[in-house]
Each structure stands twice: as structure tokens, then as C-alpha cells.
Amino acid sequence: MAITVVGSVAYDTIETPAGKRERCLGGAATYFSLAASYFTDVRVIAVVGEDFGRRQEAVFEGRKIDTRGIEHTAGKSFFWDGSYLENLNEAKTHNTELNVFASFEPKIPEAYRDSEFLFLANIDPVLQRRVRDAMPDVKLVAGDTMNYWIKDHRPALLEVLKGLDILLINDTETRMLAGNSNLMQAARGVMELGPKTLVVKHGEYGATLFHGATAKSERSETLRAPAMLLEEVVDPTGAGDSFAGGFFGYIASQPELTPAVFRRAMYYGSVMGSFTCERFGTERLQQLSREEIDARFNLLIRLTHLD
Amino acid sequence: MAITVVGSVAYDTIETPAGKRERCLGGAATYFSLAASYFTDVRVIAVVGEDFGRRQEAVFEGRKIDTRGIEHTAGKSFFWDGSYLENLNEAKTHNTELNVFASFEPKIPEAYRDSEFLFLANIDPVLQRRVRDAMPDVKLVAGDTMNYWIKDHRPALLEVLKGLDILLINDTETRMLAGNSNLMQAARGVMELGPKTLVVKHGEYGATLFHGATAKSERSETLRAPAMLLEEVVDPTGAGDSFAGGFFGYIASQPELTPAVFRRAMYYGSVMGSFTCERFGTERLQQLSREEIDARFNLLIRLTHLD
Numbered sequence: 001m002a003i004t005v006v007g008s009v010a011y012d013t014i015e016t017p018a019g020k021r022e023r024c025l026g027g028a029a030t031y032f033s034l035a036a037s038y039f040t041d042v043r044v045i046a047v048v049g050e051d052f053g054r055r056q057e058a059v060f061e062g063r064k065i066d067t068r069g070i071e072h073t074a075g076k077s078f079f080w081d082g083s084y085l086e087n088l089n090e091a092k093t094h095n096t097e098l099n100v101f102a103s104f105e106p107k108i109p110e111a112y113r114d115s116e117f118l119f120l121a122n123i124d125p126v127l128q129r130r131v132r133d134a135m136p137d138v139k140l141v142a143g144d145t146m147n148y149w150i151k152d153h154r155p156a157l158l159e160v161l162k163g164l165d166i167l168l169i170n171d172t173e174t175r176m177l178a179g180n181s182n183l184m185q186a187a188r189g190v191m192e193l194g195p196k197t198l199v200v201k202h203g204e205y206g207a208t209l210f211h212g213a214t215a216k217s218e219r220s221e222t223l224r225a226p227a228m229l230l231e232e233v234v235d236p237t238g239a240g241d242s243f244a245g246g247f248f249g250y251i252a253s254q255p256e257l258t259p260a261v262f263r264r265a266m267y268y269g270s271v272m273g274s275f276t277c278e279r280f281g282t283e284r285l286q287q288l289s290r291e292e293i294d295a296r297f298n299l300l301i302r303l304t305h306l307d
Numbered sequence: 308m309a310i311t312v313v314g315s316v317a318y319d320t321i322e323t324p325a326g327k328r329e330r331c332l333g334g335a336a337t338y339f340s341l342a343a344s345y346f347t348d349v350r351v352i353a354v355v356g357e358d359f360g361r362r363q364e365a366v367f368e369g370r371k372i373d374t375r376g377i378e379h380t381a382g383k384s385f386f387w388d389g390s391y392l393e394n395l396n397e398a399k400t401h402n403t404e405l406n407v408f409a410s411f412e413p414k415i416p417e418a419y420r421d422s423e424f425l426f427l428a429n430i431d432p433v434l435q436r437r438v439r440d441a442m443p444d445v446k447l448v449a450g451d452t453m454n455y456w457i458k459d460h461r462p463a464l465l466e467v468l469k470g471l472d473i474l475l476i477n478d479t480e481t482r483m484l485a486g487n488s489n490l491m492q493a494a495r496g497v498m499e500l501g502p503k504t505l506v507v508k509h510g511e512y513g514a515t516l517f518h519g520a521t522a523k524s525e526r527s528e529t530l531r532a533p534a535m536l537l538e539e540v541v542d543p544t545g546a547g548d549s550f551a552g553g554f555f556g557y558i559a560s561q562p563e564l565t566p567a568v569f570r571r572a573m574y575y576g577s578v579m580g581s582f583t584c585e586r587f588g589t590e591r592l593q594q595l596s597r598e599e600i601d602a603r604f605n606l607l608i609r610l611t612h613l614d
Binding site: 017088181182183184185202204205206208222223224225226229230231232233260263264267301303304305306307 | 324395488489490491492509511512513515529530531532533536537538539540567570571574608610611612613614
């Protein structure tokens with residue numbers, strides 16, 4: 001069933017120990033869409049400038065992603081310049097230009113209205129809430145956020161959290177949002193703010209699912225999925241958004257939303273995040289096959305499972 | 308089958324967000340022995356001062372650990388004073404007094420000679436090698452080390468590594484030892500130095516087993532065991548040594564050393580590390596039951612396994 005995603009479509013200049021790429025296609029909504037497109041139909045809401053042309057459009061079309069919600073406007077697309085030279089786990093931002101994103105007013109195409117799944121990628125919580133309110137009939141809403149919104153836009157973010165079924169954030173964001181340094185306690189604190197399910201991403205160590213586990217005794221409803229061990233991490237940009245795309249895409253592809261589906265989704269999230277790291281930008285995500293994805297899913301199962 | 312362990316038996320003064328304890332029983336050999344004692348017979352080689360009395364002796368006796376190799380000498384026992392006030396993942400050392408440990412000359416009791424398993428806890432590699440050479444007939448040798456020996460005592464450490472079957476160290480130590488920032492490549496580099504099996508400990512994220520996987524294609528011989536999610540980490544001191552004790556203790560208890568045994572051992576290691584964190588010092592490790600251990604083993608399986 002179709003997912004609508006709202007978020008950034010951008011250009012990234014990225015430097016890692018493996019090399020440098022200038023202005024490659026990026027943005028949270030791009031990584032999310034590509035990853036989710038291997039599981040289900042995806043529809044994007046975003047804004048781009050005049051520098052977004054046929055070549056970029058083709059990346060989405062190549063994966064049959066609906067781009068009618070990508071608004072083209074005068075000016076330049078969102079641009080990010082960052083590097084991972086000292087630490088592959090943490091980007092150093094050299095420059096961020098919001099450009100056309102500064103005045104983004106998400107518009108939902110009529111054709112997107114019957115989407116049953118909604119993903120609110122990391123953007124201003126005021127916009128996240130507007131999109132969520134405009135699509136009241138969706139079956140499941142997931143979202144992401146970041147330290148900046150947690151610290152400086154807390155009231156708006158809290159409104160978004162109330163309307164979320166699933167929140168996907170990292171360790172630091174979880175602890176910051178709950179004001180608690182113990183991960184389990186912090187996870188409970190975050191779930192008390194709205195989301196019934198929380199996915200905490202641990203970068204190279206995988207991710208933990210807290211699924212409806214608001215009481216102490218429900219510890220068994222947690223799942224830790226490992227991250228793949230990679231021969232070379234070429235570029236970690238977008239790995240978290242790709243995780244979200246694999247996770248939510250798999251969920252949207254299933255007939256029933258059982259705890260078992262959420263658990264398997266964690267492994268699919270980890271699979272998609274690992275592929276992204278193997279090449280610069282979205283290169284790897286553009287040319288996968290479902291066979292490759294399932295083969296890696298099985299490798300990842302073997303990486304943690306006994307017998 | 309019996310394990311002989313050589314390492315430190317010490318007093319620790321520990322401060323964490325949960326409180327402070329003065330001069331509690333600690334040391335790598337202590338944590339290792341207690342953890343391993345739930346699986347097999349353990350024999351300790353260490354040195355203590357006049358401050359080590361009946362109460363400390365009783366901790367070992369309570370777990371039927373053979374202490375005939377603990378040498379009592381004039382002076383004070385090894386003492387460490389540290390805190391984890393800002394970060395539970397990393398100790399801040401305030402004071403280290405080697406005391407009687409400074410002139411430690413490990414002596415192996417005759418009764419220990421038929422041990423089939425040997426664990427070289429984190430001490431001067433010159434001493435590790437001496438013990439290893441004095442017990443040439445053991446079936447399996449495992450060991451630990453730390454950044455200090457890797458950086459400043461490399462030649463002596465390299466000699467130890469040649470005689471090790473299993474090395475257990477953390478991420479930073481693995482990368483430092485191999486001079487490679489990619490974990491997979493670093494693991495291969497470390498295994499080329501001797502150990503056929505490497506266990507890389509990731510603290511709160513669990514640990515990864517590299518078992519005979521020296522070739523690229525043998526990726527499936529790796530296993531990632533998660534760490535337990537704990538309601539409260541009271542004191543992480545000794546968690547790594549307890550992991551080693553659970554891991555090696557389980558292996559020593561098995562009739563055959565198959566890959567499946569090594570994989571299960573990773574989960575037992577994680578179980579024992581998690582118990583240690585629940586109380587100060589060795590408090591929790593002194594009073595476990597095999598039932599509690601297996602119950603947690605099953606919880607940990609459930610934490611990663613699908614279906």
C-alpha cells in the first residue's frame with residue numbers, strides 16, 4: 001500500500017576517506033523514497049529549485065516513485081556540504097543553504113490522498129504537523145526529527161509526536177528528548193509523548209525497536225537488529241533515512257501490522273541502510289534488486305541468530 | 308573442564324550516578340572467575356597484599372573457585388579509583404596504585420597443571436607470555452589486553468598474540484592494534500597476528516565474534532550478540548571481564564568446540580556482562596543461579612531473533 005513521504009530533496013557535496021562528490025542528489029525524502037520503493041509504492045512531497053532537472057527526475061522515475069508532489073520553484077534547491085574525514089559515524093557540516101526550502105509550503109496532490117501510510121521526514125515540525133493534519137485518514141504515521149528541533153522547537157515537536165505512531169531517531173536524540181541518559185527509561189519517556197513505537201538508531205551498531213513496551217514487564221517486545229559489517233563504508237550519508245525507508249516500506253507492504261512484521265521490518269531497515277553506505281549518495285540505492293535485498297536480509301539474520 | 312586465569316585481584320573505589328563504593332573487591336581475574344564459575348571449575352593466579360582477608364577469600368570460596376594460586380605478600384593489593392559520572396561507557400581514572408602487583412611473578416600451582424583452558428587477563432604481556440609458556444598443554448588459550456600495552460609494549464604483546472586462540476578486546480583496541488579504522492578489515496588484521504578467533508566488545512551495543520573468518524567470503528562466520536537493555540546501569544566496572552568469563556566459561560563447559568558453541572558463548576558472555584552492571588562491583592555476580600542466567604540468555608535470544 002502506498003506511502004506518502006514529505007521531506008527534503010537536495011544536493012549534497014560529500015567528502016569521505018573514500019573520495020569526494022560534488023552536488024549529488026540527496027535529501028531525506030530521496031533516500032527514504034528510493035529505499036521504500038523496493039517494497040511498495042511511494043509518493044513524494046518536496047520542493048526543488050531550477051537546478052533540479054531531468055537527470056534528477058529520472059532517478060525517481062527509475063524506481064516508479066510518484067513525483068507529482070515535488071514542487072518546482074524559482075531559485076536553488078536545498079544544498080548541504082559535509083565531510084566524514086575523521087569519523088565515519090558523524091558528519092561535519094561545512095555549509096547548509098536552505099534556498100527554496102526556506103519557504104516550503106507542502107502541498108498534497110489529490111492523487112496522494114488515498115495513501116494509507118505517511119512518513120514525515122526530518123523537517124520543521126510545524127510543516128510535519130500540517131501534512132499530518134491534512135491526511136487524517138492514513139492508517140499509520142511514522143516520522144523522524146533531529147537535535148535542532150528537539151532543543152529549539154520543542155512545543156511544535158511535541159504536537160507532532162502526539163500524532164505519530166512510530167518515531168525513528170538516534171540514541172542522542174532519544175536521550176535528549178526524554179531528558180534521561182538510560183536508553184530504556186528514555187525510550188519509555190519518548191513513548192509517553194505519543195509514539196506507540198520507537199526505533200532508536202545506533203549507527204554502525206544497528207538499531208533497537210521499542211514496540212508498545214510502555215510497561216516494565218513488556219521488555220520482550222523490544223528487538224535489536226544489528227548493522228551489517230561492511231568491507232568499506234564509502235559514504236554514510238542517508239543511511240538513517242534509508243533505514244527508515246526499508247523499515248516503513250516493508251511494513252506498508254504487509255497485509256497485517258503484527259509485532260512480527262515490525263520485527264522483520266527492523267532487519268529490512270538495517271539492510272537498506274547498509275546498501276546506502278556502500279557507494280556515494282544514492283548510487284547504490286538506485287540499482288538494487290529485491291533478490292539482493294533478501295540475500296542480505298538472510299545474511300543479517302545469520303549474523304545474530306543461533307543454530 | 309577447568310580454566311586457569313591469571314590477572315589482577317584488586318580493590319576498587321567506584322563512583323557512578325547511582326552512588327559510591329569504597330575499596331570493593333575487583334580486578335579482572337575476580338570478575339572473570341566469578342562469571343566463569345557458573346559454567347565450569349576456575350583456578351586463579353594472582354597476587355594480593357595484607358589487606359586481602361577472610362571476607363575477600365570467602366567471595367571466591369562461595370563460588371568454589373580455587374584460590375591456591377593467589378599469592379599473599381607483604382604490602383597492599385592493587386588499587387584503582389575511578390568514576391563514570393559523565394559517561395557510563397567510559398571510566399575516568401583518578402588513581403591507580405599497582406602496589407604488590409608491581410613485582411608480580413605468577414607462580415602456577417602444581418594442582419593447576421591439568422587445566423585444559425587458560426585465560427590471560429589484561430596484565431603485562433611479558434607475564435601473560437610467561438604463564439602461557441609454562442602451560443604448553445592447554446587445549447585453548449584466550450586473552451585480553453588494553454590500549455597501554457598496544458601502544459607502548461607492542462613487541463611483547465605481539466609475542467603473546469602468536470600463542471592465543473582467542474582475543475577479546477574492544478573496538479578502539481581492535482582498530483589501534485590493526486592500524487585500520489574499518490572494523491572488518493581491522494578484525495582480519497588482528498587475526499593475522501595470531502588469534503584464530505576475535506571477540507570485539509562494543510559496550511552497551513553488544514559484541515561481535517570473528518571466528519576463523521580470515522577470508523572475505525567467510526563473512527557468515529561472524530556473529531553479533533546484542534547487549535541487554537538494562538533499567539539501570541549501576542556500575543559498568545568489570546562488565547568486559549565478566550563477558551569474557553561467561554564466554555570462555557561456557558566454551559570450557561562444552562564437550563566439543565564447534566562454531567555453534569562459540570556463537571552461543573557470545574550470548575552467555577553478554578548475559579554475564581549485563582548482570583555485573585546491575586550492582587556495584589561483584590555484588591550481583593556473587594549471587595546468581597544458573598536458572599537466572601539461562602532465563603536471561605533466552606531474553607537475549609528473543610531480543611534479536613525473529614519468529
